Amino acid sequence: MTQTAWDQRYDTPGYLFGLEPSAFLVAQRHRLARGMEVLAVADGEGRNGVWLAAQGMTVHAVDGSAVALRKAARLARDRGVSLRATRADLVTWDWPRAACDAVVSIFLHLPPETRPAVNRAMARALKPGGVLILEAFHPEQRRHGTGGPSVASMLYDQATLRADFEGLLAFDLLEDGEVALGPGVDLDTGHDRVGHTIRLVGERMA
Template sequence: MSEFWNQRFSQPGYIYGTAPNAFLAAQKKYLKPGMRTLAVADGEGRNGVWLAQQGLDVLSVDGSEVGLRKARELAGRRGVTLRTELTELATWNWPVLEFDLVIAIFIHFPPEHRTRLHEKMLGALKPGGMLLLEAFTPEQLQYKTGGPPVTEMLYTANMLRNDFKSAEILQLEEVLTELQEGPGHRGRAAVVRLILKKCP
């Protein structure tokens, strides 16, 4: 998988642009300077760098060394510090109780890993910490504007409600939206959005 993403991120420019995901940017009210933040599978860093620009202490993790290099370059151009770590999430020694915020934007874990890795994401949060997630739903197969081309890799609200049943769900919805995220995500898209708080 890292070879696939290294090849994809080796293209000129930023495949998903350099602006933050719109859903993430709309949650600015939850962000406070100094929050320890984990940006999961952050790719070329558009979201992690934006969070760092808001004054957050961000660790950006990804399986692509090319993506993380471009993330550090973007951070340098924006004048912010972004910590990065190259890792395969399925085998990573996930931190426990370390973060105030975890973000997961368009990450689609395969079915055999999904529930366990969602548990790891929740486990990485401190009590009261928040998770923000946006992913494509099976309806996205009609639009083909991004995301895995197989149903098994796509997410539903019911799936996320079950995977994160121990948390306090603040928002969970499936919606149609318009994506303008570089050449990789452009046009009408079917997404699921989740905001949750880890229970004390």
């Protein structure tokens, strides 16, 4: 989707993906400490970035949608936290280098012609020993129909992520499986959805 298309999708009174942070991110809280510099990639309306800021971290959220980032700023104000926000095309953005203690990427999906470079830029944004926390939809997700891209090449499996981060990350966790995704605001459902995701935690190699 283009930035304009995402602006249009986010231009609703509510929050498209809800206000609660990713359950996988919350489960990795023990890897994160107050005062860390965290880059929240494709952070959308801020549900993850604002949660990170509320845990005492310094958060830089980057997303392609100005509409989403305005909603993220509003959420941050409502929660009484600070959030630095940048609108950028992740493919052409001048990424930080060795500047972040953690990078968080939740449900960012890119086509194969741009995905490897962006993934490697995320890893290179980390300081040595810094942690990348990533969750995305796996190809098996297409059986569920509960979110994510319909194009198979934009879904991630273990081999794809191993290749993208080769030589940059030491993996603490790389697994896929069925998970409860939570309520889907954009799908107008009040019950938990089941999906198939891939989850990665890796540390930046020196």
